[in-house]
Amino acid sequence: MAYLPSNILLTPEEMARADRMSAESGIPSFGLMRRAGYAVAATALSHFPAAVRFAVLCGPGNNGGDGYVAARQLADGGAEISVHALGDPDDLKGDAALAFQLWGGSVAPLREFQPQPGDVVIDALFGAGLSRKVSDEIAGVISSVERAGVPVLAVDLPSGVDGRSGKPLGAAFKAHCTITFMTRKPGHLLLPGKSLCGDIEVADIGIPRRIIEAAGGSISENGPPIWSAHLPFVGADSHKYRRGHLAVFSGETSKTGAARLSAIAGLKTGAGLVTLASPEDAMAANAAQLTAVMLKKVDTNAELSDWLENAKLSAFVLGPGFGVGSRARDFVLALKDSPLVLDADGITSFRDDPAILFDAFEDGETHLVLTPHDGEFGRLFPDIAADETLSKPDKALKAARRAHAAIVYKGADTVIASPDGRVAINTNGPPWLATAGSGDVLAGMIGAFLAQGLPAFEAAAAGVYLHGEAAGLAGPYMTAEDLAGQAGHAMADLVARF
Numbered sequence: 001m002a003y004l005p006s007n008i009l010l011t012p013e014e015m016a017r018a019d020r021m022s023a024e025s026g027i028p029s030f031g032l033m034r035r036a037g038y039a040v041a042a043t044a045l046s047h048f049p050a051a052v053r054f055a056v057l058c059g060p061g062n063n064g065g066d067g068y069v070a071a072r073q074l075a076d077g078g079a080e081i082s083v084h085a086l087g088d089p090d091d092l093k094g095d096a097a098l099a100f101q102l103w104g105g106s107v108a109p110l111r112e113f114q115p116q117p118g119d120v121v122i123d124a125l126f127g128a129g130l131s132r133k134v135s136d137e138i139a140g141v142i143s144s145v146e147r148a149g150v151p152v153l154a155v156d157l158p159s160g161v162d163g164r165s166g167k168p169l170g171a172a173f174k175a176h177c178t179i180t181f182m183t184r185k186p187g188h189l190l191l192p193g194k195s196l197c198g199d200i201e202v203a204d205i206g207i208p209r210r211i212i213e214a215a216g217g218s219i220s221e222n223g224p225p226i227w228s229a230h231l232p233f234v235g236a237d238s239h240k241y242r243r244g245h246l247a248v249f250s251g252e253t254s255k256t257g258a259a260r261l262s263a264i265a266g267l268k269t270g271a272g273l274v275t276l277a278s279p280e281d282a283m284a285a286n287a288a289q290l291t292a293v294m295l296k297k298v299d300t301n302a303e304l305s306d307w308l309e310n311a312k313l314s315a316f317v318l319g320p321g322f323g324v325g326s327r328a329r330d331f332v333l334a335l336k337d338s339p340l341v342l343d344a345d346g347i348t349s350f351r352d353d354p355a356i357l358f359d360a361f362e363d364g365e366t367h368l369v370l371t372p373h374d375g376e377f378g379r380l381f382p383d384i385a386a387d388e389t390l391s392k393p394d395k396a397l398k399a400a401r402r403a404h405a406a407i408v409y410k411g412a413d414t415v416i417a418s419p420d421g422r423v424a425i426n427t428n429g430p431p432w433l434a435t436a437g438s439g440d441v442l443a444g445m446i447g448a449f450l451a452q453g454l455p456a457f458e459a460a461a462a463g464v465y466l467h468g469e470a471a472g473l474a475g476p477y478m479t480a481e482d483l484a485g486q487a488g489h490a491m492a493d494l495v496a497r498f
């Protein structure tokens with residue numbers, strides 16, 4: 001899939017700003033609509049060469065305008081077309097009214113639309129301007145199209161999908177493919193929007209890159225442009241300490257596997273040294289299964305303080321298999337001045353009083369990374385989790401600001417947020433990443449990037465990306481061990497790209 005002009009995503013509001021800025025810079029707005037409509041027509045023909053009829057459903061705004069232009073273009077090419085409109089087309093304003101004139105053919109009311117075998121629906125009802133729940137009438141049309149099983153090409157977004165959050169407002173089309181303009185919107189990447197878009201194409205309709213960049217906020221697709229400048233150069237003269245020393249805390253004897261997965265992933269992600277800090281009762285279990293990872297007995301707060309004073313440790317992972325309770329809280333508070341990935345039990349240990357954690361990491365550059373899945377997010381940030389008006393990026397960003405931490409809000413559409421306002425949506429994770437131990441591997445990868453000197457947000461985003469790449473290499477039947485095992489290959493591929 002091509003995407004222009006980089007990994008920037010624009011919310012609907014930012015896209016409207018780009019639209020205004022391009023009009024102010026002298027670019028005729030109807031030219032943009034015409035190119036958008038032509039792109040829709042070209043995509044319709046290339047994706048659906050066997051269509052008997054293109055049924056174009058046009059809404060009351062500029063999304064509908066794109067539909068009228070596409071209808072004219074397809075009709076001029078000899079295709080059979082029907083056009084159905086929501087509302088009276090004579091009420092259209094501005095560019096959409098011009099597009100309707102350009103169409104010049106007949107238009108039937110939307111409620112009369114009956115999908116027929118051989119139809120391809122071009123959904124131009126709503127795009128970026130969807131502002132409220134769709135009516136029962138529109139929901140009825142959406143379900144009749146679904147029942148008929150005819151394919152849908154969505155213009156900009158499947159109508160009903162909120163471009164900011166990816167959430168359906170009432171009902172939404174499930175498109176076979178979606179064509180959007182200049183850049184994708186967060187709703188194309190976030191669930192469930194992502195699964196309603198089908199294949200996504202991005203057409204360049206002529207808004208200059210400088211305008212897209214100026215209109216864009218801080219949300220982007222996760223990828224190397226965000227963090228590659230911080231990747232360490234792994235050269236022949238790199239002394240192992242320059243790649244950092246990662247410490248991973250092991251749980252008690254019956255729960256040591258999770259921390260070992262983190263540790264091995266950390267080593268393969270390029271940490272120079274990795275030490276597993278183990279309670280005494282788990283030393284034997286850990287020793288029996290480790291080679292390149294070192295082992296250190298750390299039972300008490302005093303032993304931890306002593307170790308922190310005397311060893312040269314760069315970053316820490318605490319949580320996988322660690323156990324929930326006061327020992328986790330004490331250890332985390334002792335680590336408050338160090339780069340730390342707090343995962344799983346480490347997060348849950350603060351559910352009764354999250355402010356203790358947030359206050360402890362308030363000072364200095366952001367150096368805490370929290371990696372909650374939905375359940376853990378709700379334990380630390382119950383009010384944010386419950387706020388239905390917020391999108392996943394909004395939630396992650398609010399949490400990051402409150403916690404003074406980079407947040408990795410996990411899921412099939414993992415979002416990474418920084419207190420400074422940057423947000424990235426990850427897209428390279430295959431579905432088989434949802435496997436036991438996968439989160440432990442991720443924590444180790446992020447820890448290794450912290451140990452190699454990446455700032456918290458960059459380490460978190462790079463770790464999430466590497467995790468997706470490693471899963472791609474490991475394949476659908478992978479175990480978490482395989483995933484950790486592929487981290488080195490994924491790292492080598494990444495380093496070779498820069």
Ligand SMILES: NC(=O)C1=CN([C@@H]2O[C@H](COP(=O)(O)OP(=O)(O)OC[C@H]3O[C@@H](n4cnc5c(N)ncnc54)[C@H](O)[C@@H]3O)[C@@H](O)[C@H]2O)[C@@H](O)CC1
Nearest residue numbers: 019032033061062063126127128129130131132133134156
């Ligand atoms: N640079 C750009 O942003 C460009 C945008 N274009 C198109 O313009 C679209 C945005 O146009 P608009 O801002 O006019 O927005 P839309 O056409 O998406 O929708 C706005 C209209 O729908 C109504 N509406 C919103 N929610 C509704 C609901 N639930 N039920 C009934 N009516 C509802 C609004 O009152 C308004 O009349 C984009 O999605 C894209 O397709 C293109 O024409 C080319 C350039």
Ligand SMILES: [K+]
Nearest residue numbers: 123126157159
């Ligand atoms: K649409």
